[in-house]
Amino acid sequence: MLRRPVAAAFVTPALLLVAVFLAFPAVWTLWLGLTDYRLTGLQAARPRLVGLHNYAEALGDALFRNSLLVTLVFVLGSAVVGQMGLGFALAWKLRDVPRPLRSAVEVLVILAWIIPESVVAFLWIAFLDGESGTLNALLPGQVEWLLDYPLLAIIIFNIWRGTAFSMLLFGAALQGVPPSHLETARLAGASGWQQLRDVVLPTIRGHVLTNLLLVSLWTFNYFTPYLITRGGPSHQTEVLPVYVFRTAISAGEFGAGAAISTIMLLINLLIALAYLRLLRERR
Amino acid sequence: MRTGARFPRHLLALLVVLLVAGACTPGGSDSSGSEGQVVLKLSANAVKGGKNAHEAEWLEDWAIPAFEKQMADQGKKVDVQFVGSGADDEDFKTKLALDLKVGGGPDVISVDGPWVGEFAQAGYLKPLAEVAGSEVDSWDGWQQMPKPVIGIMEFDGKRYGVPQGTDGRVLFYNKALFTKAGLGASWQPKSWDEILRTARQLKAKLPGVTPLQINAGTSMGEATTAQGFLPLLAAAGKGIYDEQAGTWQAGAAVRDVLGFYQSVYREGLGDPRLQQRADGRDRSFAQFADGKIAVLAEGDYFWRSVITPTQGLAPMKDRDQAVGYALIPAKQPGAGVNGQDFVSLSGGGGWVINPNSKHAKEAWALIAFLASRPAVEELVKREPRLTSRNDVNQSALEDPLLTFIAEKVLPITTTRPGVAIYPQVSQAIQEATEQVATGKADSEKAAKDYAAKLGKVVGADKVSSG
Numbered sequence: 001m002l003r004r005p006v007a008a009a010f011v012t013p014a015l016l017l018v019a020v021f022l023a024f025p026a027v028w029t030l031w032l033g034l035t036d037y038r039l040t041g042l043q044a045a046r047p048r049l050v051g052l053h054n055y056a057e058a059l060g061d062a063l064f065r066n067s068l069l070v071t072l073v074f075v076l077g078s079a080v081v082g083q084m085g086l087g088f089a090l091a092w093k094l095r096d097v098p099r100p101l102r103s104a105v106e107v108l109v110i111l112a113w114i115i116p117e118s119v120v121a122f123l124w125i126a127f128l129d130g131e132s133g134t135l136n137a138l139l140p141g142q143v144e145w146l147l148d149y150p151l152l153a154i155i156i157f158n159i160w161r162g163t164a165f166s167m168l169l170f171g172a173a174l175q176g177v178p179p180s181h182l183e184t185a186r187l188a189g190a191s192g193w194q195q196l197r198d199v200v201l202p203t204i205r206g207h208v209l210t211n212l213l214l215v216s217l218w219t220f221n222y223f224t225p226y227l228i229t230r231g232g233p234s235h236q237t238e239v240l241p242v243y244v245f246r247t248a249i250s251a252g253e254f255g256a257g258a259a260i261s262t263i264m265l266l267i268n269l270l271i272a273l274a275y276l277r278l279l280r281e282r283r
Numbered sequence: 284m285r286t287g288a289r290f291p292r293h294l295l296a297l298l299v300v301l302l303v304a305g306a307c308t309p310g311g312s313d314s315s316g317s318e319g320q321v322v323l324k325l326s327a328n329a330v331k332g333g334k335n336a337h338e339a340e341w342l343e344d345w346a347i348p349a350f351e352k353q354m355a356d357q358g359k360k361v362d363v364q365f366v367g368s369g370a371d372d373e374d375f376k377t378k379l380a381l382d383l384k385v386g387g388g389p390d391v392i393s394v395d396g397p398w399v400g401e402f403a404q405a406g407y408l409k410p411l412a413e414v415a416g417s418e419v420d421s422w423d424g425w426q427q428m429p430k431p432v433i434g435i436m437e438f439d440g441k442r443y444g445v446p447q448g449t450d451g452r453v454l455f456y457n458k459a460l461f462t463k464a465g466l467g468a469s470w471q472p473k474s475w476d477e478i479l480r481t482a483r484q485l486k487a488k489l490p491g492v493t494p495l496q497i498n499a500g501t502s503m504g505e506a507t508t509a510q511g512f513l514p515l516l517a518a519a520g521k522g523i524y525d526e527q528a529g530t531w532q533a534g535a536a537v538r539d540v541l542g543f544y545q546s547v548y549r550e551g552l553g554d555p556r557l558q559q560r561a562d563g564r565d566r567s568f569a570q571f572a573d574g575k576i577a578v579l580a581e582g583d584y585f586w587r588s589v590i591t592p593t594q595g596l597a598p599m600k601d602r603d604q605a606v607g608y609a610l611i612p613a614k615q616p617g618a619g620v621n622g623q624d625f626v627s628l629s630g631g632g633g634w635v636i637n638p639n640s641k642h643a644k645e646a647w648a649l650i651a652f653l654a655s656r657p658a659v660e661e662l663v664k665r666e667p668r669l670t671s672r673n674d675v676n677q678s679a680l681e682d683p684l685l686t687f688i689a690e691k692v693l694p695i696t697t698t699r700p701g702v703a704i705y706p707q708v709s710q711a712i713q714e715a716t717e718q719v720a721t722g723k724a725d726s727e728k729a730a731k732d733y734a735a736k737l738g739k740v741v742g743a744d745k746v747s748s749g
Contacts, residue, residue: 040405041702228561233559
């Protein structure tokens with residue numbers, strides 16, 4: 001009889017924390033998005049309700065649509081294809097590799113994952129610099145990587161940066177594939193590709209989907225490209241988090257920034273819903 | 284079971300107590316010291332060994348002890364605590380705005396001039412006399428300050444702070460390169476055509492040297508607006524903001540300025556790629572110091588902090604001999620703002636009192652001390668710079684460029700509008716110049732896009748095409 005209150009009491013602190021630090025800011029952001037609230041100036045003292053004006057402005061802004069497109073390419077290129085593809089390839093290949101070599105590769109990949117963001121950004125600027133960069137020292141010719149191929153540069157950067165997670169997750173998942181299944185497939189004459197397609201992938205489908213969700217959400221909300229390119233040149237690498245930063249912090253438009261954040265939140269939800277749907281289809 | 288039910292209730296009660304206690308902890312400036320001692324917090328975007336190190340050293344090692352002693356001699360116990368910072372100016376501004384908004388923040392703050400209007404409109408700052416009383420207006424320091432310099436810290440005709448210093452923009456040029464190109468070591472162009480003509484000659488004679496770098500584009504940020512566009516706009520005869528009419532400029536003068544950018548960057552007189560790099564400004568400093576850029580439009584900050592012979596971002600050992608400076612000429616003689624032949628743009632900052640301060644009188648005393656002649660002289664001894672005080676500028680400034688700016692530039696200079704919308708206008712300007720510099724649009728189209736963007740930012744009725 002007393003179980004319910006006890007349970008409630010135990011849950012309450014957690015719920016309170018969630019309410020204070022998660023639910024309230026979310027609702028607050030929604031509310032801010034409907035105002036012309038600013039960091040300074042008259043609107044800071046007396047913000048007015050402007051309805052959906054901020055949303056209309058954002059959707060009508062060519063730079064916002066540009067940013068959306070850049071983000072899409074960035075997520076698809078660096079997270080979905082890059083990190084997951086390379087992560088899986090590494091995990092798959094490393095299974096049959098002698099232990100010392102495997103550990104060495106793993107350490108290198110994980111190292112790229114755990115170095116602090118600001119340090120990594122500096123390393124990549126030094127690496128890609130057109131005048132005195134390491135890459136240009138290795139290659140013939142003078143290419144301004146960050147000016148001529150900025151989006152490609154941050155995509156490759158993010159692949160380098162984030163592959164470790166996919167590799168670890170897939171590595172663990174592949175250990176769960178029963179060797180007997182692979183053995184049977186091999187005896188039945190399945191090629192390497194067929195084994196992969198018909199035995200391995202169906203077994204680790206859940207892991208693939210979870211990984212897909214995590215890396216695409218992380219990449220979608222990833223701000224570090226700003227440290228390398230500042231969103232430039234000419235907005236070519238201005239992913240949505242950078243766009244929000246520029247609007248809300250650089251220009252001081254909290255209201256508009258909140259509206260764009262809400263749009264980002266909705267896109268995040270869409271990605272998560274699509275994932276849940278895919279996961280359910282499995283059963 | 285009973286105890287099981289009661290235990291969490293205790294826990295809950297404890298939690299509630301903790302939360303309430305947490306919420307009640309006083310935030311902001313807690314400035315009650317022991318036994319009638321007044322604690323003043325002083326903040327500037329300066330920190331020892333980092334950003335504006337000289338200023339931080341001056342405050343901590345000299346000004347604060349001297350002020351405390353002065354107050355002690357008058358029988359007042361004042362403890363001044365310095366809160367340093369080494370952040371980007373924009374971040375420092377955001378932090379201050381948030382501090383002031385919630386009723387906290389240091390008692391005395393050093394702010395950049397253009398923030399005054401924004402902060403005043405938001406209610407974060409109040410006029411000095413309102414905060415600290417009538418002794419503000421009777422302070423003798425005001426008489427030493429030129430009107431436009433006092434204007435840096437004014438808004439709506441009221442004084443919000445005491446200016447600390449100012450600056451000016453000029454064209455820096457490399458005398459050695461000019462001599463090599465057969466142009467002689469002294470240069471003072473009188474029109475835009477003359478600038479372009481010189482740049483073309485430099486280009487023809489000195490392959491591998493960028494003749495003329497005028498900041499453009501978004502990655503240069505505010506430097507584009509302050510070092511490039513706005514001085515040029517003044518040279519074309521217009522200010523960006525008409526305070527009387529409340530309108531923003533988007534007319535022929537803007538097209539002229541963008542046309543000038545087009546000549547510079549389409550003819551290869553300037554390096555458009557430099558303008559797109561995230562660290563383009565620092566690189567332009569380094570290239571100038573290396574003799575790779577012949578003419579660079581910059582503020583005196585470049586002279587006193589970047590190419591200083593002994594330290595700085597890009598030291599030039601022979602700076603005083605190798606670097607010349609010229610006034611920025613109007614488009615044609617007499618075509619600048621107010622019919623001027625030469626123009627410039629000045630900024631600067633100063634001291635303000637936090638309206639939330641519980642010790643406004645002491646805060647004012649501190650500001651009056653920091654802006655007094657002996658204090659400012661002590662600062663200039665540590666780092667030569669243009670101060671707000673005529674007496675100090677006349678007696679203590681030995682630097683040739685700073686003297687040049689004090690005498691030739693300050694009388695003809697302009698300032699940026701201190702209203703909250705300005706950063707967005709500045710962003711629209713940066714985008715327009717970027718379009719032109721990168722060749723994405725010609726000056727006509729960029730001017731049209733700019734006018735449209737401006738209409739969105741400030742409202743179509745506030746755009747002046749005159």
